Amino acid sequence: MNSVSGITLRGVKAVPVEVEVEITGGLFNISVVGLPDAAVREARERVRAALRSVGITLRGRVAINLAPADVPKEGALLDLAIAVAIACVQGGVKVRKTSLFIGELALDGRLRKVRGAVPAAFLAREKGWDIYLPEENAEEVSLVEGVSAWRVKSLGDLFAHLRGETELARVGYCEADFTPPQADPDFSDIKGQSAAKRALEIAAAGHHNLLLVGSPGSGKTLLARALKGILPPLSDPELMEVLLLRSTVGNSISSVRERPFRSVHHTASAVALCGGGTTLRPGEISLASRGVLFLDEFPEFTRDVLEALRQPLEDGQITVSRASGSVVYPAKVLMVAACNPCPCGFAGDPVEHCTCSPSALERYRRRLSGPILDRIDLHISIPRLMPEELVSLEGKCGESSAEVAERVRAARDIQVKRWSGYGIGSNSEIPEKLLRRKIVLTPEVKSFLLRALNRVRLSGRGLSRVLKVSRTIADLAASEEIKLEHVAEALSYREGEALSWMKI
Amino acid sequence: MDENLKTLLLLNSLEGQGRKLWFALKRGLMSQDEFWKCSAKLFTELGITERTIVAIKKKIDMRWAETEMEKCLKLDIRAVGIEDEDYPAKLKDLKDPPLILYWQGNKKRIPHKCIGVVGTRRASTYGRRTALRIGEYCASAGITLISGGASGIDGNAHQGACISGGKTFAVFGTGVDVYFPQSNANLFREIKDCGALISEFPIGSQGEQWHFPRRNRIVAALSSKLIVVEAPLKSGAMITAGFAAELGREVWAVPGRIDEESAHGGNKLIFDGAYPLIDLKDFFETNTRESAVFSNDDPKADQVSDIDLSHEEEEILKVLRFGGGQTVDNIALEVKMSAADILKIIAILSAKGIIYSSGSGRYSANV
Numbered sequence: 001m002n003s004v005s006g007i008t009l010r011g012v013k014a015v016p017v018e019v020e021v022e023i024t025g026g027l028f029n030i031s032v033v034g035l036p037d038a039a040v041r042e043a044r045e046r047v048r049a050a051l052r053s054v055g056i057t058l059r060g061r062v063a064i065n066l067a068p069a070d071v072p073k074e075g076a077l078l079d080l081a082i083a084v085a086i087a088c089v090q091g092g093v094k095v096r097k098t099s100l101f102i103g104e105l106a107l108d109g110r111l112r113k114v115r116g117a118v119p120a121a122f123l124a125r126e127k128g129w130d131i132y133l134p135e136e137n138a139e140e141v142s143l144v145e146g147v148s149a150w151r152v153k154s155l156g157d158l159f160a161h162l163r164g165e166t167e168l169a170r171v172g173y174c175e176a177d178f179t180p181p182q183a184d185p186d187f188s189d190i191k192g193q194s195a196a197k198r199a200l201e202i203a204a205a206g207h208h209n210l211l212l213v214g215s216p217g218s219g220k221t222l223l224a225r226a227l228k229g230i231l232p233p234l235s236d237p238e239l240m241e242v243l244l245l246r247s248t249v250g251n252s253i254s255s256v257r258e259r260p261f262r263s264v265h266h267t268a269s270a271v272a273l274c275g276g277g278t279t280l281r282p283g284e285i286s287l288a289s290r291g292v293l294f295l296d297e298f299p300e301f302t303r304d305v306l307e308a309l310r311q312p313l314e315d316g317q318i319t320v321s322r323a324s325g326s327v328v329y330p331a332k333v334l335m336v337a338a339c340n341p342c343p344c345g346f347a348g349d350p351v352e353h354c355t356c357s358p359s360a361l362e363r364y365r366r367r368l369s370g371p372i373l374d375r376i377d378l379h380i381s382i383p384r385l386m387p388e389e390l391v392s393l394e395g396k397c398g399e400s401s402a403e404v405a406e407r408v409r410a411a412r413d414i415q416v417k418r419w420s421g422y423g424i425g426s427n428s429e430i431p432e433k434l435l436r437r438k439i440v441l442t443p444e445v446k447s448f449l450l451r452a453l454n455r456v457r458l459s460g461r462g463l464s465r466v467l468k469v470s471r472t473i474a475d476l477a478a479s480e481e482i483k484l485e486h487v488a489e490a491l492s493y494r495e496g497e498a499l500s501w502m503k504i
Numbered sequence: 505m506d507e508n509l510k511t512l513l514l515l516n517s518l519e520g521q522g523r524k525l526w527f528a529l530k531r532g533l534m535s536q537d538e539f540w541k542c543s544a545k546l547f548t549e550l551g552i553t554e555r556t557i558v559a560i561k562k563k564i565d566m567r568w569a570e571t572e573m574e575k576c577l578k579l580d581i582r583a584v585g586i587e588d589e590d591y592p593a594k595l596k597d598l599k600d601p602p603l604i605l606y607w608q609g610n611k612k613r614i615p616h617k618c619i620g621v622v623g624t625r626r627a628s629t630y631g632r633r634t635a636l637r638i639g640e641y642c643a644s645a646g647i648t649l650i651s652g653g654a655s656g657i658d659g660n661a662h663q664g665a666c667i668s669g670g671k672t673f674a675v676f677g678t679g680v681d682v683y684f685p686q687s688n689a690n691l692f693r694e695i696k697d698c699g700a701l702i703s704e705f706p707i708g709s710q711g712e713q714w715h716f717p718r719r720n721r722i723v724a725a726l727s728s729k730l731i732v733v734e735a736p737l738k739s740g741a742m743i744t745a746g747f748a749a750e751l752g753r754e755v756w757a758v759p760g761r762i763d764e765e766s767a768h769g770g771n772k773l774i775f776d777g778a779y780p781l782i783d784l785k786d787f788f789e790t791n792t793r794e795s796a797v798f799s800n801d802d803p804k805a806d807q808v809s810d811i812d813l814s815h816e817e818e819e820i821l822k823v824l825r826f827g828g829g830q831t832v833d834n835i836a837l838e839v840k841m842s843a844a845d846i847l848k849i850i851a852i853l854s855a856k857g858i859i860y861s862s863g864s865g866r867y868s869a870n871v
Contacts, residue, residue: 359685
């Protein structure tokens with residue numbers, strides 16, 4: 001006998017759940033065993049009503065077993081599998097090939113969209129099974145190559161298909177479009193801010209984390225959003241990773257190859273950011289994986305949230321451990337943090353006056369320091385433009401995102417070529433050992449750097465970050481040698497330099 | 505143990521009333537022995553209040569002065585009495601010179617010619633920068649710098665003197681062992697090396713509000729010239745300037761923009777007759793000639809002229825010299841270069857220390 005299976009999610013992986021049904025005489029009763037959560041237990045009512053709508057009326061004692069028995073099952077996506085398993089016993093339906101059935105049932109037998117369709121499709125592909133899924137999930141699954149998937153509108157259609165009366169439509173594979181998504185906002189939409197745009201370009205090229213400091217209204221959020229538009233489109237393996245995550249939480253996909261951009265509010269908890277919770281969901285840092293994680297009002301985040309971010313930023317993945325086991329989520333993000341220069345926001349502004357007391361300033365800046373800032377390679381302050389400055393920039397729109405993206409792509413290609421033998425993909429990931437060996441400065445540049453180091457008092461870690469950023473700047477200029485101008489520019493993105501005007 | 509010092513320590517801790525008793529001792533109305541016996545009758549005759557007498561009794565009973573001296577020994581603090589030969593003579597210009605100066609640091613004496621620098625804690629980038637450079641100039645001219653150790657102008661002035669190897673003294677409104685503000689703790693440690701921390705307040709005193717105007721009068725008295733860098737109308741710096749004027753010290757003020765509140769004080773001083781400080785180089789040349797320690801080490805002038813600048817660098821520097829606080833885009837409007845090139849040159853110029861970041865994403869030239 002071919003088994004009927006559904007799935008339950010474990011991290012971003014689908015675990016097959018075999019559904020067994022036994023119906024015996026007695027008073028009407030449905031029981032579900034095998035660690036079902038509330039949503040699964042409630043499936044009884046949905047399944048009963050949906051079956052009735054296609055003419056199958058349940059009688060007697062119905063026992064439903066979800067195997068393996070020791071894995072907790074969650075979500076409404078087991079509805080369909082349970083309905084099919086019952087129909088196999090009572091409704092004359094035959095499953096000719098082992099298949100996965102996923103979908104939430106409406107009382108009238110329609111199928112509703114579920115989260116987890118992509119992980120399920122991966123599982124089906126791996127096992128060589130067929131998969132039946134709701135019409136609304138077909139779009140995301142169509143991006144996965146080599147899956148034998150059927151789109152199901154309602155329970156009636158599915159039973160007709162299984163009885164061999166009619167044929168359901170298949171989900172065809174369609175390759176994701178490679179034309180780069182429209183940048184929104186485009187670089188050319190942002191007036192002035194050449195310095196910040198340049199920093200974004202470097203960040204995108206070398207995957208360097210970025211801190212934007214500027215008064216309210218200076219355009220920090222706009223700039224952060226524009227970063228997405230100059231990153232190269234997702235490659236196929238990256239796309240699959242992003243698709244998996246989005247499907248796991250049930251987010252829809254808009255522009256397929258566009259990189260994710262997640263903006264997190266500062267009241268977010270560590271769990272919301274890093275993932276976890278009783279039902280194990282990926283956090284914002286995983287949803288932003290392969291894209292941009294934007295933390296506005298950076299100093300307002302609680303300390304433990306920022307501390308929790310450290311490890312995933314370093315490792316590119318996050319392991320969430322619970323009593324029921326641990327799951328690994330990807331967390332390969334480009335972090336963009338933004339903050340005001342002081343609590344009132346106007347420190348260093350040429351017109352507005354800062355009204356903060358010195359002690360409030362000190363408290364604020366103390367929150368701005370700390371280990372998390374050590375993971376940020378580029379520090380940049382953004383001027384709030386005066387009305388007359390904005391007017392004078394009218395009509396000068398500068399480069400478009402597409403032009404910048406082209407340079408970023410070229411620089412990334414150089415890095416991939418250089419570092420492919422070392423298992424790293426970008427300059428920001430160069431390990432310390434390799435840094436000393438592979439980044440060689442000419443004597444002239446070295447002495448310049450030494451002089452500068454004395455002035456800005458750079459730590460060892462700070463120095464390696466300057467070197468990494470210099471490497472990226474040289475790559476952007478397609479220069480194999482790191483020149484003085486590259487190092488000088490890298491130095492200007494150092495905290496002590498870029499934010500020197502903020503000192504108390 | 506030095507009986508005299510012990511008496512002074514105790515008297516110093518009594519503030520105004522202590523001074524009365526000290527005069528009595530000086531005029532021979534009372535002997536030291538009589539003081540330590542603490543006769544209420546004698547004290548009342550000398551016009552000492554009931555409260556103070558109780559306080560004196562308590563302090564004598566708990567051997568306060570002895571403990572204070574032990575603390576001094578332990579923390580390596582000198583207590584310089586008013587009759588000590590190291591006691592700065594200029595303080596005696598005050599009508600109420602401190603009886604004791606607690607003194608922690610390498611330098612044992614304050615030279616006669618010093619420059620005091622005061623200003624607001626909420627300083628602008630311009631103000632902090634100016635203070636820093638005054639400190640540097642002082643150091644290279646070999647002039648001692650006095651200030652109050654607060655954040656903002658004070659801290660930057662000290663900093664400038666310290667990093668350029670000059671001498672500087674910080675006058676505290678707390679005990680010399682109480683670092684306030686904490687954020688300046690590292691600076692204070694440096695000052696101990698290249699000068700000293702001084703205070704009239706007993707060891708461990710916290711910064712009461714009324715301490716700071718008292719501290720200011722010492723800053724004013726110790727300086728032969730006082731520079732007000734940036735100060736709003738109502739501020740400690742203006743109080744210091746008032747003391748300095750009363751004591752007949754030269755008061756200088758750095759002019760500021762008239763639409764900035766933090767410059768009102770300095771501008772008002774100039775209006776009222778203080779010297780405007782419009783050229784640091786000039787000011788220090790004049791002053792060094794006076795103090796006959798003429799030196800050619802002009803920190804900035806050499807540095808700038810020594811470095812060869814390319815044509816593009818010159819051009820950008822010209823724009824910034826004409827008006828500071830420019831963004832990259834503003835410069836791009838003035839010179840015929842792409843924004844990317846300007847950024848590159850700005851990076852090099854600031855690495856060379858010729859220009860600096862004067863505000864969020866804005867740049868100015870070092871003169």
